[in-house]
Amino acid sequence: MTEFITFTVVGLATGAIYSIASAGLVVTYTTSGIFNFAHGAIGMFSAFLYWQLRWDDGWGGSWPAPIALLFVLFVAAPIIGIILQIVVMRGLEATSETTKLVIPIAVMLGFIGIANWVWQGAEQRIPKPFFGRNAKWSIGDAYITWHQTIIVIVAVLLAVALRFLLFKTKIGITMRAVVDNTSLVELNGGRPNRAALQSWAIGSILAAVAGVLISPLLGGLGVLALTLLVVNAYAAAIFGKLRNLPLTFIGGLVIGLSVSYWNWISSTGQKWPWLSELRTTLPVVILFFVLLLLPQEKLRGSHAATIRERFAVPSIQASLVWSSIFVVVVSALSLIITDKWESLLTRGLTMGIIALSMVLLTGYAGELNLAPLAFAGIGAISAFQFDVGSAVETGPGFATLIVLLAISFGVLVFPAFGLVRSRLFFAVVSFAFIVFILVVFFDGTTGTGIASRESMSLSGLVVAALISGSIGAVVALPALRLRGLYLALATFAFAIFVDRMVYKQRETLTFDIPLIGDNEDVSINIFNNGALNIPRPNFWRINFAEKQWAMLIFVSIIFCIFSVALIQLRKSSYGRQLTAMKDSPAACATLGMNMRRLKLSVFTLAAAIAGFGGALHASNLRTIQEDYPFTIWEGLALFMLTVVGGIGYVSGALFGGIIYACAFIVMGDFWGKLAEDWGSFRWLFTFLQDFFLLLGPALAGIGLGRNPSGVGSQIFDGFRILKKKDHRTVLVCGSSLMILSWFFRVIEVYNGWVFILTSLPILFLMPLLAEARDRDVKSRNDTLIEMAGIEYDFSDEFISYIDAELSITSDFNVDERNTLNE
Amino acid sequence: MIPLLSLQRITAGYGEISILKDVSMELFSGQIYALLGPNGGGKSTTLKVCSGQLLPTKGELIIAGKVMNGSEPNALARAGICTIPEGKGIFPNLTVRENLLMMTSSGVSIEAIEEVTYRRFPQLSSRTNQLAGTLSGGEQQMLAMSRALSTNPAILLLDELSMGLAPLIVGQLYEIVQQIAEEGVAILVVEQFANIVLEIATTAGIMTHGKLIKEGIPSEIQKYLKHAYLG
Numbered sequence A: 001m002t003e004f005i006t007f008t009v010v011g012l013a014t015g016a017i018y019s020i021a022s023a024g025l026v027v028t029y030t031t032s033g034i035f036n037f038a039h040g041a042i043g044m045f046s047a048f049l050y051w052q053l054r055w056d057d058g059w060g061g062s063w064p065a066p067i068a069l070l071f072v073l074f075v076a077a078p079i080i081g082i083i084l085q086i087v088v089m090r091g092l093e094a095t096s097e098t099t100k101l102v103i104p105i106a107v108m109l110g111f112i113g114i115a116n117w118v119w120q121g122a123e124q125r126i127p128k129p130f131f132g133r134n135a136k137w138s139i140g141d142a143y144i145t146w147h148q149t150i151i152v153i154v155a156v157l158l159a160v161a162l163r164f165l166l167f168k169t170k171i172g173i174t175m176r177a178v179v180d181n182t183s184l185v186e187l188n189g190g191r192p193n194r195a196a197l198q199s200w201a202i203g204s205i206l207a208a209v210a211g212v213l214i215s216p217l218l219g220g221l222g223v224l225a226l227t228l229l230v231v232n233a234y235a236a237a238i239f240g241k242l243r244n245l246p247l248t249f250i251g252g253l254v255i256g257l258s259v260s261y262w263n264w265i266s267s268t269g270q271k272w273p274w275l276s277e278l279r280t281t282l283p284v285v286i287l288f289f290v291l292l293l294l295p296q297e298k299l300r301g302s303h304a305a306t307i308r309e310r311f312a313v314p315s316i317q318a319s320l321v322w323s324s325i326f327v328v329v330v331s332a333l334s335l336i337i338t339d340k341w342e343s344l345l346t347r348g349l350t351m352g353i354i355a356l357s358m359v360l361l362t363g364y365a366g367e368l369n370l371a372p373l374a375f376a377g378i379g380a381i382s383a384f385q386f387d388v389g390s391a392v393e394t395g396p397g398f399a400t401l402i403v404l405l406a407i408s409f410g411v412l413v414f415p416a417f418g419l420v421r422s423r424l425f426f427a428v429v430s431f432a433f434i435v436f437i438l439v440v441f442f443d444g445t446t447g448t449g450i451a452s453r454e455s456m457s458l459s460g461l462v463v464a465a466l467i468s469g470s471i472g473a474v475v476a477l478p479a480l481r482l483r484g485l486y487l488a489l490a491t492f493a494f495a496i497f498v499d500r501m502v503y504k505q506r507e508t509l510t511f512d513i514p515l516i517g518d519n520e521d522v523s524i525n526i527f528n529n530g531a532l533n534i535p536r537p538n539f540w541r542i543n544f545a546e547k548q549w550a551m552l553i554f555v556s557i558i559f560c561i562f563s564v565a566l567i568q569l570r571k572s573s574y575g576r577q578l579t580a581m582k583d584s585p586a587a588c589a590t591l592g593m594n595m596r597r598l599k600l601s602v603f604t605l606a607a608a609i610a611g612f613g614g615a616l617h618a619s620n621l622r623t624i625q626e627d628y629p630f631t632i633w634e635g636l637a638l639f640m641l642t643v644v645g646g647i648g649y650v651s652g653a654l655f656g657g658i659i660y661a662c663a664f665i666v667m668g669d670f671w672g673k674l675a676e677d678w679g680s681f682r683w684l685f686t687f688l689q690d691f692f693l694l695l696g697p698a699l700a701g702i703g704l705g706r707n708p709s710g711v712g713s714q715i716f717d718g719f720r721i722l723k724k725k726d727h728r729t730v731l732v733c734g735s736s737l738m739i740l741s742w743f744f745r746v747i748e749v750y751n752g753w754v755f756i757l758t759s760l761p762i763l764f765l766m767p768l769l770a771e772a773r774d775r776d777v778k779s780r781n782d783t784l785i786e787m788a789g790i791e792y793d794f795s796d797e798f799i800s801y802i803d804a805e806l807s808i809t810s811d812f813n814v815d816e817r818n819t820l821n822e
Numbered sequence B: 001m002i003p004l005l006s007l008q009r010i011t012a013g014y015g016e017i018s019i020l021k022d023v024s025m026e027l028f029s030g031q032i033y034a035l036l037g038p039n040g041g042g043k044s045t046t047l048k049v050c051s052g053q054l055l056p057t058k059g060e061l062i063i064a065g066k067v068m069n070g071s072e073p074n075a076l077a078r079a080g081i082c083t084i085p086e087g088k089g090i091f092p093n094l095t096v097r098e099n100l101l102m103m104t105s106s107g108v109s110i111e112a113i114e115e116v117t118y119r120r121f122p123q124l125s126s127r128t129n130q131l132a133g134t135l136s137g138g139e140q141q142m143l144a145m146s147r148a149l150s151t152n153p154a155i156l157l158l159d160e161l162s163m164g165l166a167p168l169i170v171g172q173l174y175e176i177v178q179q180i181a182e183e184g185v186a187i188l189v190v191e192q193f194a195n196i197v198l199e200i201a202t203t204a205g206i207m208t209h210g211k212l213i214k215e216g217i218p219s220e221i222q223k224y225l226k227h228a229y230l231g
Ligand SMILES: Nc1ncnc2c1ncn2[C@@H]1O[C@H](COP(=O)(O)OP(=O)(O)OP(=O)(O)O)[C@@H](O)[C@H]1O
Pocket: B014, B019, B037, B038, B039, B040, B041, B042, B043, B044, B045, B046, B192
């Protein structure tokens, strides 16, 4: 009984915090239609700020609790909310769903960046509960701390206050009215902007309350841990369909209690070690299932009507030409850049391959997926487990498993391409056969090595794609009816699940596969105690492990193959179906398209691409850890930067991958180097270095995420002008100069800086020059035919003189002219 | 006498496309101006310009002698322009009482608003806590009209009051409009179906393709109408 009371109280307390946080989420969502992904980060930031004011030795420190509380909750938090609303969120109403998601994600990453920046170092920051650790009272033998008591009281008070605010005060009613009909509020004389500000201030205060209350329940403050903790509240908000506050509060309590009772049953995760992380994952598991059970909004025809992103599709010739140019340029560059740059670029390209999966899924098919790197991680793990360093015996059993996977992959994906039944069968069988050949002959399946193989084989990549694809299908299957934000949240939940349950898995799991003999049990230590070593490939007699340039060129070729294939896919009837599904699911449904099958296939395919890219990425890095490079945060950043680059184009994936892996690191390094060289300006350069490393991606997201077609395609568009015949001279001269500069660098006439300083200006001058020439030609031909020869500005006097001579009255007015016309 | 509302050579549109071209009109206290015309003629767009929802690209919006271009719609509303937009001028997810409460932004107390509303439309008084979206079409329009009645506007802009309603109710509503005009309010009424409004209007205009092609007394306009609709 005592235990029951203790665990119930703990559950109620955490649940109450979730309720408070999710109430804030609901308030902002209902009044602005924006799901504030940054909500958790605001809570985290407030908790840190409170700690700073109360306990830090430096600035602030030892403020009395009431004053610190007042400052954090009623000064800092509302200001954050208001600034966010004015600077970032205002004007997001009429944008696409993706943008509405990306901007708050960018803000979240921004907060994380700032917190990491301000509160650097490994110092332990331990906030104390209210009235200290020993302030308790008891029911029977069960002790209840004052902190817990306060949490519950605050939650109850806030629930009552919110209810009162929203239903009994003019402010609250206006907020609800804004949701109904913003322009009518204005016609009533109300101020919707002010209502939005108020709601963001309130939402932000609630996040801060949650953050401050929850932080003492953790051991010490951690930026990511705290952010994720408040993310748990998202599940509670979904309980209330992001609208209903009472249900939201109940949802919060349900989550808090489930976690607490789970801890009780499992003795804080010790009973079933492989499930030990479930106590941190349970909220997102609940989130996933609540999303599935939630009655969905009906398909609405008007849904996508206001914003149409139109992505032009390049022709197959163009994509082939560009691909060849790309590979040539990368090869040429590999001759003149250092190993470090080569490895950064390779990382960018492997990330770009993963980003291609988002181009297919989000750009082409309009399905949001926030877990690209979860699938990439699964791919990398599969490659490790089944190829290079497995605990699995790679015998006939393994081959059978892979062939079964290949068949199911074919069955899932191929029908959507619209093959007739007989050819479908043929396609699936031949696909499985190819995979079989690959696995048997290119893998050398006889080995039983445990972390022994020295290089990755091609079949490792194929296996990565197949397994990741199948898991993509398994995740997508229940989520098929979800769309938009709900789908994004479901995939987000999955990503967190993978982060915790897979990457942090330390147990060896043993399965008995029934069909494949007795002694072929599979026992897997999924993450091999926190680090996987995945070696580079070694085929065609090229040792990729020693030659970074070879890896770079190999990866760039793979990127091009995938890109061309995707563009081809987009132009096929399958691609058109995807576009149709993106534009108007309602219309597709009435046309009798089988959207479930389409969605399932595109999900599988995208997950397979991500898995392939993930395995390649891991193999390029050689080792992956539980916290790098496939975490949820990195995934969100990659998603965001791909949107910035233009998620509807393969160039967007290229841009996203490269920017993600290199740009900010390079910029940071650049300032870091300056800081070393220029001691007197050190503070400035170090500041800039931190600024670009920590805040660069977030700022790029906030600043550029709104651009519907993305930055990548715009840059490309800029160069398109050079295709014209008129500008052939510009193109030829420019390219020759650049090749010359490259050549001088190769024979080491000068160093890398000179190369950059000569070739980059030429590159960007070419389109400008062409444009200038165009303008010149245009202005010469601009005169209308009938005006030729009489280009002359007539003065008013002259006109009235002519009018008088022609006896046209000067008050000949517009109305009369109109009637004449009729 | 200066007009309460006047448009001076207004050009306005959405994005690149101009819908209204060089529209001028004047509206005096106590006058009911009926703006008629076929679908897509630009009538609602004219009202949007008057209520501040759409910024004209050229020309001036003058209210009681003052140029008000660029004023926020909510500022204009508080200054005494009451607009009942096309469709439902109510908040469907708010209760009747909360809808009335939203009208207090104009500066009138909720008691006064309730008093006027329930006196004029007794059938709403038994539905104070019902969601407005669940009211019948007629009741919803009554609720919308109660803003015109209770907030003492100087100018009233009405868009398609009759949409989807039975003739009997339409008659009632326009009777009320006439009474409001008698108190000295300047009223601009947009309708597609001319007959009802032309009975109460003091002036009428016909708008097609974003131009005010004809202005005059109602009886004259009536004659001209057929021509306009067919042309
Ligand atoms: N938000 C908008 N964006 C773009 N075009 C618009 C918008 N609103 C109206 N239009 C266009 O402006 C033109 C005039 O529309 P308006 O609503 O003023 O017509 P109306 O005279 O009120 O017609 P009706 O009698 O059908 O209500 C139409 O061609 C319409 O398509």
